[in-house]
Amino acid sequence: MFFTDTWIGFRYVDRLTVAGGGYLDGKGPAAWPYNDCHKNPGCKPLPAFMDSLKIILTSYLVSNLNYSQTLRLDFITNSRVHHLRSINSKNTHINVFACTNLSISQVRITAPAESPNTDGIRIGSSNTIKISNSVISTGDDCISMVSGSQNIDISYVACGPGHGISIGSLGRSHENNDDVVGIRVSKCTFIGSDNGVRIKTWAPSLSSLASNITFEDIVIRNARNPIVIDQQYCPLSGCMEGDSAVQVQNVIFRNIWGISQTKVAVNIQCSGVLPCKNVQLINIHLAYKGRNGHATAVCSHVLGSSYGRQIPAGCL
Template sequence: MPLLRHSFFFSFTIIIISFVACNSNLQKDPLIATYVDNSPSNDDDGGGTLLFKNLIKENTNNVLSLNKFGGTSSHKLEIVNVNDYGAKGDGYTDDTQAFKKAWEVACSSGESVFVAPQDNNFLLKPIRFSGPCKSNITVQIFGNLEASDKLSDYKKDKSHWLIFDSVQKLLVNGGGTINGKGNIWWENSCKRNKKRPCKDAPTALTFYNCKDLIVQNLKIENAQQIHVSFQDSINVTVFGVNISSPEDSPNTDGIHVTNTQNIKISSSVIGTGDDCISIVHGSRNVEATNITCGPGHGISIGSLGAGKSKEFVSGVIVNGSKISGTKNGVRIKTWPGGSGSASNIKFQNIEMDNVANPIIIDQNYCDKKKKPCKKSNSAVQISDVLFENIIGTSASDVAVNFDCSKKFPCKDIVMKNIDLEYEEEGEAAKALCNNVDLSYTGHVIPRCYS
């Protein structure tokens, strides 16, 4: 009877988790209580976030209880431990096949838990964890997953190391570490070695075509290129992740969001060699709250419109974050010659600490250091953007830079309660504004003067 009760609770928990993930509302209220009066804390969302965390905790406890006691019930929960399928976890033996076998069992079972136990270092070549699976599935990474650093192991797929493909109602957690061991890739990057050709490297962890997804309490470090990518997915919740790589590691975006709708990223610490969070084409209803960012290139929308493409992003809220020592703060960047739009965007309640370029809109972006961008008669339209309650220090004298298209100027850009100071004592921060429909509310420093 106790086992039946545990199993039923786990099933109920998974259902509730999926419901919460599908129905999380975008937070509209300010988050930094020290700057905005009556601001709710990160957990003050009507009990939703706290309930969600408690459900995750209860889910984990029930999984461990079932694993400990064993037995059967009318609604069996399958515990699939990779060590039972031949994984050694010694950091030297290739455990790829053991993980593949364990995944096949977990995915084809009823409700199941795929476990990579603690005190193990699993050496893995590229793996695709493919769905659809028979039922809800939980992946618990307690140990360390380490990437093969042999470039020849990536001949079949040079873009991915670990990828979850077409899995619905998936929960990934456990507190373990995913280590891309990216140094061999960085050394061969054209951005580090100008004699090398520019080639893409694998993304460490990819979620592709997933629905009702939760990623919680993981550490991802030293990715070959991007650390975590959410692609073509819907209803995603990410919280409590810690992402890190050296400041000079090339193209190592922390979290990359592409063509994904309804995604909430919260309570996470990201420090890399590129964007902490990058949001690109096809993404809609994206919320990032309580993000600690640095080092890196800040939080970016774009780039959009490369290669004269037509691209769209809308409904983005970055609320309650601290950005420290980064190249940029909050940024929208689009290539000249593209089309489409970036709209309905809010950057709110953000603290900048020694950030080189705190606030940027750049419609003339191009990733070419030697040659200037070519002028074009088309551009991605940027409109309805709010910068609100942003305070702190700029490492450069230009704290605000709006460089918009002459033919497609930025429209409905609002700056409300901005206070950015230049780190250099005795000098004031400046704002540069070209081709922008801009309005101010409250105390705004610096501001543009025509």
């Protein structure tokens, strides 16, 4: 195992089990002040032979200051990660790349809301991944699914603080521009998170597809942006003018209820050149208890429909 910027990493393992009763302490506060990825597009990612292996982590573990990702899984098949606790990773807590048939359950991930780029679980170029029965509190996405994520099932996850459960951001580079297809997020709870369920694509961007995505049976407890499709995503300064070329289609938001921290509870902003297609809002009940009236929904460049209860009033 040779990983220059990963604390614990595995590659090309079949039937791997990573489990334990202790926790992984990434000692993130020592590194967070030097993380400038939020303003520097050229920053170094924080984050790469075995046959059949079982690792049991039962003791208190402390990482070296040079490591950034706590646990990295590359090209892992038919495997399980369960009953782990990760705290204060310098960057991503669990990074999943090019894995197939992997289950992650009963994990608890913790970092402060202000910790930069501390994604809880980041998935890319992977197929048939299941995440369940976990609690994720972090400074970036609780779970992010980037290019090439397919057939992902997420259920019974509590998220907050953090940036929500996100698909994307998509479409930024030639090297990482595969389709995202077959995502289901269900029975999850968002507590004080920046976002709830979100799809984000760069603008301008290269072409790809995000399709067959379902968010259902979701509880929102004071999330700032409960339902988001953002195809004008560019968090950096000096972004170029242009539209996203990522086609977002066949997206269902169903049975989503709770309290929005902001007035705009549903915000669907799609590409001007490739409008979102077949987006459905079904039984949405999101209240806003702040000043200036009731919750609202805002939609742009989207083709879709709404059914059942719609609070706020549907914009489709």
